[in-house]
Every structure is written in C-alpha cells, then in structure tokens.
Amino acid sequence: MIKITDLNKTYNYKKPNAFHALHDISLEIADGEMTAIIGRSGAGKSTLLHIIGCIDKFESGSYEIDGKDVSKLSDRELSKVRNKMVGIVMQDFALIDSYTVIQNVMTPLYFAKIKGKRAKEMCISALKAVNMEEYADKPITNLSGGQKQRIAIARAIVNDPSFILADEPTGALDTKTSEEIIQLFKKLNEEGKTVIIITHDKTVADSCTRQIEISDGKIISDNRSAARQK
Numbered sequence: 001m002i003k004i005t006d007l008n009k010t011y012n013y014k015k016p017n018a019f020h021a022l023h024d025i026s027l028e029i030a031d032g033e034m035t036a037i038i039g040r041s042g043a044g045k046s047t048l049l050h051i052i053g054c055i056d057k058f059e060s061g062s063y064e065i066d067g068k069d070v071s072k073l074s075d076r077e078l079s080k081v082r083n084k085m086v087g088i089v090m091q092d093f094a095l096i097d098s099y100t101v102i103q104n105v106m107t108p109l110y111f112a113k114i115k116g117k118r119a120k121e122m123c124i125s126a127l128k129a130v131n132m133e134e135y136a137d138k139p140i141t142n143l144s145g146g147q148k149q150r151i152a153i154a155r156a157i158v159n160d161p162s163f164i165l166a167d168e169p170t171g172a173l174d175t176k177t178s179e180e181i182i183q184l185f186k187k188l189n190e191e192g193k194t195v196i197i198i199t200h201d202k203t204v205a206d207s208c209t210r211q212i213e214i215s216d217g218k219i220i221s222d223n224r225s226a227a228r229q230k
Ligand SMILES: Nc1ncnc2c1ncn2[C@@H]1O[C@H](COP(=O)(O)OP(=O)(O)OP(=O)(O)O)[C@@H](O)[C@H]1O
Pocket: 011, 012, 019, 021, 039, 040, 041, 042, 043, 044, 045, 046, 047, 048
C-alpha cells in the first residue's frame, strides 16, 4: 500500500528559482487499485508519479510503501525498492535507441543482477505479455510509437513489480492502439498489479476505477469512496 501524508515538493529548494510543485499532498492507494491521475499541463502529475516511483525526492511530509518510510531508506535500499517494487513507463518512453528491443527490456534485470538464460526468459515473457515477442532482436528505432509504448511497458513489468506507473501512456497513440494499451494495463491490474496512469484522455481515465485530479500541485478531487462502492 502507498501512503503519502502532507507531502511537499519544491524544485530547486531554497534556491532563488525555487518552484513549489506539490502542496500538502495526502493520498492512499491500496494494492490492486487502478487509478488515473488527471489535471492540466503543469499541474504536478509527473512530479507526483516520480515521487511515487522513488525517482525523485521531496522536502517535507512522508511517503510509506507497505509501512516502510521511503525517506528513511539508504540510497541502496531505495534503489532496491525502486527496482523490485516499481515499474515506470515514462512520458517519453525513455528507451535506448542504440539497443535492440530485448536489450531495452533487460535493463532493469541488469540492475537486479539477473543474468543469462533466466534474464532472457523473463524478457521474452514480458514481451509476450505485450504481444511483441517477434520483435525481440529488432532495433528500437524501427518501431512505431505504439510498438515503442509496448516495449516501454514490457520493460516496466519485466521484474514483476507490485506497482506499474505510467505517464501519459496513450498520449501519442491513435484511438485503436490506445484502447489496446489500456486493455493491457487492465489485464495487468486483473493479475494483481497496482496501476497508476497519468492521462489527459477521458476514455483512459474512465477505464480506471479511481480518478484523482490535480490542479496547481494540489489534489482537488478523488472519487475513491465512490470507486470502492462499485
Ligand atoms: N526539474 C524541474 N525544475 C523546475 N521546475 C520543474 C521541474 N520539473 C517540473 N517543474 C515544474 O513543476 C510543475 C509541475 O510539473 P509536472 O511535470 O509535474 O507537470 P505535469 O502535470 O506532469 O504536466 P504535463 O501534463 O505537461 O506533463 C510545472 O510548473 C513545471 O514547470
């Protein structure tokens, strides 16, 4: 479970160009929820997702994953949590162009020190989950936007994380491909993963059981209780 309490995030903290991006955020996300984070450009959605994904820090408040205070972990413990618990699909895919498909999917396993045959099997299984196994040895640069999105998802799930975080996973896709990607997230959620998706797309938001809206770094609505009654 994710529990955030009174969290504040300021970019360039204590510097003249400081920017207070998140204000007193309190939020709980239970295991197995499928949540959309919505809000205008610049609202603070990616900032919040990066904090949930343990790839960015904050100056006050607390963040607990399964009762563990993230801010008290050493850098080593934190990278372990990040690697084992969280799979992130970034806004711009963040794939490595000079790598093949399978080399991209394998990068989290390299950090987890999983190698050889087992690593390869895990990659093929992640690629199968996104229907891209035939592309394993193809260069990333040859793929379409939707195919790259699938590879970014395969890389996020390869190490079997508890949470899958996705930043605008359908932002650059046509309606049909976007629907396929959402079905993929739904399937992962049905298999037990906690899924958090940032989106501008109402169809995508509606396909999640919970919607949290952020404006100017604050949560302005959250239909969690309604979602729970469903
Ligand atoms: N590295 C940074 N340094 C300073 N300010 C930043 C940095 N990253 C983001 N910001 C600012 O923080 C605010 C929130 O940014 P964030 O990227 O979280 O927005 P967003 O809701 O994800 O927007 P979008 O929908 O456009 O992706 C914005 O005003 C942005 O300019």
